[in-house]
Amino acid sequence: MLANDKIVMHGANHNIALSEQAELVRDALLVAGLETPMVDNGLTAEEKRLKIKQSMTAIMQALGLDLNDDSLQDTPNRIAKMYVNEIFSGLDYKNFPKITQIENKMSIDQPVQVTDISLTSTCEHHFVTIDGTATVSYIPNKTVIGLSKINRLVSFFAQRPQVQERLTQQVMVALQALTGTKDVAVSINATHYCVKARGVRDTNSYTKTSSLGGSFNTDRDLRREFFQI
Ligand SMILES: Nc1nc2c(ncn2[C@@H]2O[C@H](COP(=O)(O)OP(=O)(O)OP(=O)(O)O)[C@@H](O)[C@H]2O)c(=O)[nH]1
Ligand SMILES: [Zn+2]
Known part of the structure; x- marks a missing residue:
């Protein structure tokens, strides 16, 4: 079993603990040329959510939507959370499952x-x-x-x-x-x-x-x- 965690430097300031299994899989994908094209922008999950929220606000404003409407006003925040925590969570190897x-x-x-x-x-x-x-x-x-x-x-x-x-x-x-x-x-x-x-x-x-x-x-x-x- 590969269970030990180890500390890996990622980006400028962040010590991110990746499991040994996550590292093994990431390295295998890199060697096979099958890793998703990604750039380490050094942003924390919180910073990513904030940036996406601001960008979604701009997109909705460009579409002419009224962000003061009570049904629409939380949409940028919902999308930011959905992207980072849910549908794109697999971009972050910290979320790699424990494989027993x-x-x-x-x-x-x-x-x-x-x-x-x-x-x-x-x-x-x-x-x-x-x-x-x-x-x-x-x-x-x-x-x-x-x-x-x-x-x-x-x-x-x-x-x-x-x-x-x-x-x-x-x-x-x-x-x-x-x-x-x-x-x-x-x-x-x-x-x-x-x-x-x-x-x-x-x-x-x-x-x-x-x-x-x-x-x-x-x-x-x-x-x-x-x-x-
Ligand atoms: N091979 C492959 N193609 C995909 C996948 N998902 C979407 N596509 C295709 O990616 C292509 C992008 O083509 P573009 O011509 O740049 O985009 P588009 O103008 O929106 O094309 P249309 O979908 O034909 O309207 C489309 O043919 C999509 O069907 C996928 O998982 N694999
Ligand atoms: Zn598509």
């Missing part, structure tokens, strides 16, 4: 599959909702991961501005790093509200993506079995 693993004493060598994990994310091109499900399968090596932790991992990376392809890959690489096996497969089916609610306004189509690692990629039967779930 147990020794694979049972010598499980068959795929463990978690299907239909519900996810909502946000399209990074339009900042509107992506609504879908994920299926994750892995073949345990030395450890077995707590089942709910797979859902939490999907949720962490979904709480970022995303393209579906990157989200799918990030979940796979994170699980590979945490479990020490390449044998991980992830698929996501999702509706993009930038396609459904605006632009081309297609209300039926959805997007399927998959990332296959290790023997899921090389073993045709395993691959077929995964896609038949």
